[in-house]
Structures are given as C-alpha cells and as structure tokens.
Amino acid sequence: MTGRVEQLEDVIEKSLKVGLGLSTVLLLVGLVLDMPVPLRWGILLLMLTPVVRVAVVTVGLALERDWTFTFVSLFVLAVLGAGIWVAVQR
C-alpha cells in the first residue's frame, strides 16, 4: 500500500515537473522576445498544471481501487471543471 502511494507521488511529481518546465520555457521566450503568444500559452499551461495534477491523482486512486478518495478527487476535478466552464461561457 505504502509502495503504491509512493509510486503515485512519483507520477504526480513528474507531471508537475513537466508542466512547470514547459511553461517556464514559454514564459522566458515570451518575456525576452516580448511576444504575447508564448506568454499567453505559458500562463495557460501553468494554470492547467494543478488541474492535470488532480486528474492524475484521480486516475491513480481509481487504479488502486480506493473508491472513497477517487470520489473525493473526482469531486475536486468537477469543481475545477465548473470554474473553467464558467470562464469559457464569458
């Protein structure tokens, strides 16, 4: 059980690093070259990183068949989804 939790933490850590790395490059390029397009995508990517993190946790817990916390995690994902939905409607 503990081993699995550590495995999940490892996957989360990697997904956070990927999101962080990609957005850092985009933000740097955008700032140095004064280009709004990479800036916009860098910021959007950074904003999406926590959402992806929750999605990764949800899948990980479902694979572990920890249904209580899968449900908890799905709920958080739904609230974040609602936030994005409200934003897209505007």
Added chain:
Amino acid sequence: MPAHHVLIYLLTGGAAGLVGAMLGIGGGVFLVPLLTLGFGVPIRAAVAASLISVIATATASSTVNLDRGLVNMRLAMALEVATSIGGLGGGLAASLLSTQQLFLIFGATLAAMGALMMMRSGRRNVIADTSVQPGRLGGRLQEGDTTYVYRVRRLPLALGASLGAGAVSGLLGLGGGIIKVPVLNTFCGVPIRVAAATSAFMIGVTAAASVFVYFARGDVVLPIAAAVALGALPGSLAGARLGQRVEARALKIFMAVVLLLVGGRMALEAL
C-alpha cells in the same frame, strides 16, 4: 514593459515565492499589497497575477516536498473538496460584504491566529511512540533519524477553515494557506512542516478554482503575471528546501510574526 520593470516584478515574485513556499502559504498575502500599493497595479490585475504566482509556488514547492514525503495526500484531498468550493464561491459571497468589512474580519482573524500560534510555539504535535496508529488521515514524519507519528484531530474544523480559506482566496488572490497552515498546526494536530507542505500542495488547486474566471475576464496582464510567476519559481524551490532545514519552533514563530504583521496591517487599512 521596460526591462527594469520586468526585473522588479521578477524579484517581487521571487521574494513572495521564497517565504510562501517556506511557510506553505503561497505568498499572495505579500504580492497583492506590494503590487497594488507599491507599484500601482490595478487590484484585479494584481489578484490575477497573484493567483498565477500561487500556482507556480504550489507546483514548484510540491516537487520538493513530495520527494521528501512531507505531503499528506489524503488530508490534502479531503480538504481540497472544501477549499475548491470556497474558491469558486468566493466571488459570490464577496458581494455580500464590503471590502472594508472583509479586510477587518480577515485581518483580525489573522492577527488572533498569530498571537495564539506565538503562545503555543513550544508545543509539539508529534508523538515519538511509533507504535501509535496514525489513523486514516494522520501519518508519519521523518526528522533526522527519528520517526514521529501524528494524528489529525478536529477534521470538521479543518474542513470549515479550508472552505473559508478558499473563499478568501478567490476574492483576494491568495492561496489561502495563511488560514490553513495555522489552523492545521494549532488545532488539528498536524506538525508544522507537514501542514506547510500539505497546504502548499493544495493552494495550487484553490487558486486554479478561480483563476480561469479572472483570465476570461481579461484581468491577467500577461507580462506582469509572467514576470511575477517566473520569479516565484526559483524563489519557491529555495523556500521549500530552506523550510526543511529551519527548526519547527522557529518556523512557527516566523509564521506567527507574518500573521500578526499582515493581519494588523489589513485591519488598520479597514479602519
């Protein structure tokens, strides 16, 4: 944007990230006043930039904290339910209170928490007897060669505080950790380092609940948000590492001082 402005925003983000990651509070409490009062950034743009910087701090410090086993994932997820609802609903509740009332309530609460934390800074939450069961939400903490056990108490209080923290977050551009960390540590039995790491893990989600709405409203001023976030990244990596070296008691006193200063300042602003 002129180069020296970019540099100032980078440094501001770096400082906020450093302290924010060290204490698990994200740094929005310093960023919003600095950006608005210090650099004349409009409040909405400052809140949006702060939310993005909080996400950067949460993400960067979590890569360090996860590696050291400091994040209590189950506790984080349980509290994320409350905090994300609070975050999304923050804007709605905001219209019921004037900014002044909000500042006064928030500031007074923080100052009171700071005083309480200062008084209790000598008490430890950990149990040295490793045969004690941590329970479903508790956990173990490795400090040097010693393993400690801690149990989570008063979960409803932690959930309520997370809801409130989420609401304040959506409203004022904070991560909400400034409420969560002291409550978890002082009332719920969570060791300060675990409270900070777990809060830092959550605040990204709290900020993400409201940040898209700010983005869609056009409140994100790209170069400002980008520079602050870029500065926050190395700042928070350093802060997360530093937070593990400092003694628990010193960390608590530092947190108490931050609470007293920020709380007192906000309450005064409202008067």
